[in-house]
Amino acid sequence: MKSRTIAGEIAALSGLIASYPLDWMSQRVEPYLWAEGEPVVLLHGLGGSRSNLLALAAYLRLAGFDNLAFFEYPRLQTIVESASQLRGFGRERFGDAGVHLVGHSLGGTIARFYAAAAPAHVRSLVTLGSPYSYAQWSPREVAVFGNDDPIVAAPIVSMTAPSAFGRIEILDDTGHLALIYHPEALRIVATELRANRTRDEARAA
Numbered sequence: 001m002k003s004r005t006i007a008g009e010i011a012a013l014s015g016l017i018a019s020y021p022l023d024w025m026s027q028r029v030e031p032y033l034w035a036e037g038e039p040v041v042l043l044h045g046l047g048g049s050r051s052n053l054l055a056l057a058a059y060l061r062l063a064g065f066d067n068l069a070f071f072e073y074p075r076l077q078t079i080v081e082s083a084s085q086l087r088g089f090g091r092e093r094f095g096d097a098g099v100h101l102v103g104h105s106l107g108g109t110i111a112r113f114y115a116a117a118a119p120a121h122v123r124s125l126v127t128l129g130s131p132y133s134y135a136q137w138s139p140r141e142v143a144v145f146g147n148d149d150p151i152v153a154a155p156i157v158s159m160t161a162p163s164a165f166g167r168i169e170i171l172d173d174t175g176h177l178a179l180i181y182h183p184e185a186l187r188i189v190a191t192e193l194r195a196n197r198t199r200d201e202a203r204a205a
Helices: 002-033 051-064 080-093 106-117 183-195 199-204
Strands: 039-042 068-071 099-104 122-128 142-148 167-171
Touching: 002 051, 039 080, 039 106, 039 122, 039 142, 051 068, 051 099, 051 183, 051 199, 068 080, 080 106, 106 122, 106 142, 122 183, 142 183, 167 183
Parallel strands: 039 068, 039 099, 099 122, 122 142, 142 167
Antiparallel strands: none
């Protein structure tokens, strides 16, 4: 990795460590926060937790997305099982309302599986440094990668199947952890969610 990428990963790791005590406070405040509008579900990476996505959640709240939820899953569980649990989680929390999915690393892969199984229930899908297959079918997915990610290498665009992704964004000098803090990644997420709001929701915003 480049020295700039290493610095970014160290800064991101520091942010992750600091997020754990902040999450304790966040969970006590959330029941009192205003939550309306289309639901957005955030999914952490393997071995992580909802605390890893607090910065992303704060950014989305500032961008006008108040109805946020965190989906957490066990480490030792198949992707298919987690995707099935995500479907149940969405139905329990939001009924038949379409959801926006944003997942980091393995969380994005789980979200992709769910979106493929229940496309009518997913308004948008954004993944950040998520494992993929060149032959996958995920034509609505906006996938963001770091060009210096040692865990999930950015795909070679010319090798991907036409429907593997809806769009691929590759950020320079960016590793794996830094994706969930990178200003451009946050902007891409918010822009994609706005673009896929229902007409009534967009009008209200």
